Amino acid sequence: xxxxxxxxxxQLSGIKAHTVRIWEQRYxxxxxxRTETNIRYYDDDDLKLILNVALLNDNGIKxxxxxxxxxxxxxxxxxxxxxRSFAYDDQIHSLVLAMVEFNEERFEKIIATNILxxxxxxxxxxxIYPFLSKIGILWQTGxxxxxxxxxxxxxxxxxxxxxxxxxxxxxxxxxxxxxxxEGELHEISLLFTSYILKSYGHKVIYxxxxxxxxxxxxxxxxxxxxxxxxxxxxNPSNEEVEPFLQSLGESFPDSKIIASGYQILGRNLKLPSNxxxxxxxxxxxEFIILLPSTRA
Numbered sequence: 001x002x003x004x005x006x007x008x009x010x011q012l013s014g015i016k017a018h019t020v021r022i023w024e025q026r027y028x029x030x031x032x033x034r035t036e037t038n039i040r041y042y043d044d045d046d047l048k049l050i051l052n053v054a055l056l057n058d059n060g061i062k063x064x065x066x067x068x069x070x071x072x073x074x075x076x077x078x079x080x081x082x083x084r085s086f087a088y089d090d091q092i093h094s095l096v097l098a099m100v101e102f103n104e105e106r107f108e109k110i111i112a113t114n115i116l117x118x119x120x121x122x123x124x125x126x127x128i129y130p131f132l133s134k135i136g137i138l139w140q141t142g143x144x145x146x147x148x149x150x151x152x153x154x155x156x157x158x159x160x161x162x163x164x165x166x167x168x169x170x171x172x173x174x175x176x177x178x179x180x181x182e183g184e185l186h187e188i189s190l191l192f193t194s195y196i197l198k199s200y201g202h203k204v205i206y207x208x209x210x211x212x213x214x215x216x217x218x219x220x221x222x223x224x225x226x227x228x229x230x231x232x233x234x235n236p237s238n239e240e241v242e243p244f245l246q247s248l249g250e251s252f253p254d255s256k257i258i259a260s261g262y263q264i265l266g267r268n269l270k271l272p273s274n275x276x277x278x279x280x281x282x283x284x285x286e287f288i289i290l291l292p293s294t295r296a
Contacts, residue, residue, distance in 0.1 A: 002145055003041040006032075012047060012096060013054040020050065027067035029053060047100055052078050055093045082110070092131045099135065099152045107155050120163055121199070124192055128156055129281050132188055153188060160191040167198035174291055177225040177255075179207040179216055181244065183235035189260060189281055190231050196285055220252060228252060229284075232261035242269045249275040260284060 006017045013020075024030045030049065032040045042050075052074045056066050059081050066074065082094040091114060098107040114123040135149055176197050178190050187209050194204050205223050207216065220228075228248070236244045241263050248257050249272025257275045264277050271277070278284050 013050045091127045095131045173202035175203040175225040176227045177205045178229045179211040180209050185209050186233035228257045232263040
């Protein structure tokens with residue numbers, strides 16, 4: 001059983017801590033526990049409840065009415081809302097619930113429904129990737145535990161691999177070498193980049209997670225790609241990111257290097273001219289669209 005602070009509830013549900021406390025006192029919605037040292041905390045059931053309350057309230061249902069619902073009535077109403085609403089925020093909220101509950105069936109239904117409605121690419125860009133960005137930050141700050149993040153990330157990874165397998169390279173376009181640095185295991189954004197590149201008719205050499213420097217150099221010698229793409233979420237560390245990117249630029253001076261990821265967000269890094277930082281996945285897609293490709 002996980003333990004959450006009121007700040008964790010705020011970050012996961014979007015409801016201000018002050019409002020949570022008011023609802024708690026006025027409507028008895030939550031029943032916080034206390035540690036042996038008298039520190040208040042909330043459990044998984046409390047988190048699921050406040051997530052449901054937040055979604056219902058965001059969709060115009062008054063808190064006084066929500067407070068009179070049973071847990072089962074809330075769940076039923078939430079499912080009804082998310083099935084008829086295609087607002088991105090509602091879908092992301094539903095994915096948070098699926099993650100907290102380790103509910104694979106709910107995750108599959110949400111994703112499948114959205115893919116049918118808006119397509120795989122738009123589902124990734126507008127729902128899955130913002131959701132993963134949110135839980136990535138929450139994981140970094142300890143608001144969710146690694147098991148929850150791993151559960152949902154692996155489900156997304158499976159979807160991406162299936163989608164990538166359906167893309168066939170027919171020749172032409174540019175050549176891209178995709179890799180993650182040694183010690184880096186978060187490959188969702190890299191997999192989606194691979195999907196986008198292939199869908200626009202480019203050649204992709206995918207090395208994936210935890211690529212040793214020597215392996216990267218050996219593959220580069222064989223393929224001589226015009227572009228290298230990497231993502232830095234946890235490794236290298238903050239202090240090592242700039243030297244790492246400088247070394248990449250110097251090691252592969254004839255290629256354009258594109259880097260993204262949590263470790264470069266909002267940072268003013270001094271880098272070689274052939275290294276370009278892209279903070280968000282949509283930037284990478286916009287860059288790819290402008291390249292000559294074989295896409296019809």
